[in-house]
Amino acid sequence: MNIQSFTPLHRRAFLRGSGGCLALPWLEAMLPRVGAATVPPERTPRMGMFYFGTGMNMRQFYPDGLGIAAKLSRILTPLEKHRGHFTVLSGTELTHGGGHNGAYPFATSIARGEKQSISPDQIVAERFGSRTRFPSLQLSVKRGTGFGSQALATISWNRQGIPLAAENDPQVLFNRLFRPTDKQLRGKQADEFRRRGSVLDAVLSDAQSLQSKLGQADRQQLDQYFQSVREVEKTLRTEIEWSDRPKQTPNLKGYGDYEQAVTPEGNGKFIYDTYAKLMYDLIALAFQTDSTRVISYVVRTELAGGVYPEFGVSKGYHELTHHGNDPKNLEQLASVDTIYMRHWAYFLDRLASIRDGDETLLDQTLLGFSSGMGIGHSKDTLPTMISGGSGLGVRHQTHLKLPDHTPLASVWQTMVDRMGVPVESDFQDSTGVIGELIT
Secondary structure, three states: OOHHHOOOOOOOOEEEEOOEEEEOOOOHHHOOEEOOEEOOOOOOOEEEEEEEOOOOOHHHOOOEOOOOOOEOOOOOHHHHHHOOOEEEEEEEEOOOOOOOOOOOOOOOOOOOOOOOOOOHHHHHHHHHHHHOOOOOEEEEOOOEOOOOOOOOOOOOEOOOOOEOOEEOOHHHHHHHHHOOOOHHHHHHHHHHHHHHHHHHHHHHHHHHOOHHHOOHHHHHHHHHHHHHHHHHHHHHHHHHHHOOOOOOOOOOOOOOOHHHOOOOOOOOOOOHHHHHHHHHHHHHHHHHOOOOOEEEEEEEOOOOOOOEHHHOEOOOHHHHHOOOOOHHHHHHHHHHHHHHHHHHHHHHHHHHOOEEOOEEOOOOEEEEEEOOOOHHHOOOOOOEEEEEOHHHOEOOOEEEEEEEEEEHHHHHHHHHHHOOOOOOOOOOOOOOOOHHHEO
C-alpha cells in the first residue's frame, strides 16, 4: 500500500447489512497518515455532571492527607485502582445550598424560587450539540423535572432558565439511542415532526397577537411560554435533521440486559445494583458512539435514596442522613456511600476499557459530581470530585484542598474551560478556573 495515498476510515464508520448497521470499534486505520508518521486524531471531548442528593457521610469521605499519595477514605477505597484519574476537592460551597433545595442552585448557583439561568452542561451542548444526534441527554432516577418540589429530577437548565426533563428508564434510553427504525417508520416520523412543527407555528402566531392586549406581568408569562415553544421547535428541528440517519448498533458483549430493565418507579423487582450499572453503561455507550457529548445525571434525588436489602442496609438513605450521631446509622450511611462509589468505580472501569484514538474514553471524558449538601445538611462541606479528562489537560492529584468557601461554580467553570468552550469572566459566582487542576 502506498502510505501517502492511504485514505483513513472515518471514526464514525459502520458496517451496513440488511436490517441494520454495526458500529466499528476504534481502529488504527482511522488515523490519518502523513508519509510514515501518524497524525494524532482530533480529540472528541465529553462532559458529564452528576448529582448525589442528600449529601454523604463526610466524616468518612475526604482522603487523609493531600496530593496524589493521599490515603483514600473508607468510602473512596473502591477508587484506588483509578488513582491518578480523579481528584477530590474539599472546600467547595453552594451559597444557596444546604437543606433539601440544593438541586436548584447545584448547576447554576441560583436559589430555588428565583429565575434560573443556563447550566454548564447546556453551555457546552450549545457548542457541540449540532455534531451529535442528541445535543445532550438528561438522566435521573426520577422521570421528568420534579420542578416545584424539593425532589428536583434534573440539574439541566436551558438559556431561558427552563428545566430540561430527565429520563429514568434504561430501556427507553437504550431504544432512543440505538434501536433502529425501518425506512417507512422513519418517513412517518419525519412527517409527524414536520406536522407538529407547523402546529407550533400556528400557536405562536395566535399567542403573539395577544401581546398588545396584556399587562406587563402577563407579557412576561407569555414570553416564558414563547421560550418554551422555541425549545420544543429546536428539539423538533434536530429530530428532523437526524431522522434519516441510521442509529449505531453498539457491541453489547459484557453489558446488561436492557430488555428486562426495571425502573425505580416501575413494576417488577427493582435491584439498584443492576439499575446503576445499566445507567452508567448507557452513558459510556452514548459517549463511545458519539450519540452525545454532554450528559447530566441525578443519581439520587433529595429526600430519597432507596433501601438496599441486597447490601444488608435496612433503612432509606434520607432516614440515615438524620442519624442523630447514632453509630449504627452512621455506619450504614457510610456503607451506602461506599456502594455508590463502587458503582462510580464500575463506571470509570468501563470508560477506561474503551479505546478512543491512542487514549481511552476516560481520558477524553471529564466528569464532575457533588451534592447540594454535606453531612448535617450543611452547604459548605460538599462531596465534590472530578474524574477523567487527563487528555483534556486535567492534572489529577487525589485530594486538593481549595480555599474555604470556594464556590462549586468554580468546578463547573474549570470543566467548561477544559472542554474548550470559552466562558465569561463573571461565570455564576465562580472565583475563576481552578489552576491547580490544569496542566
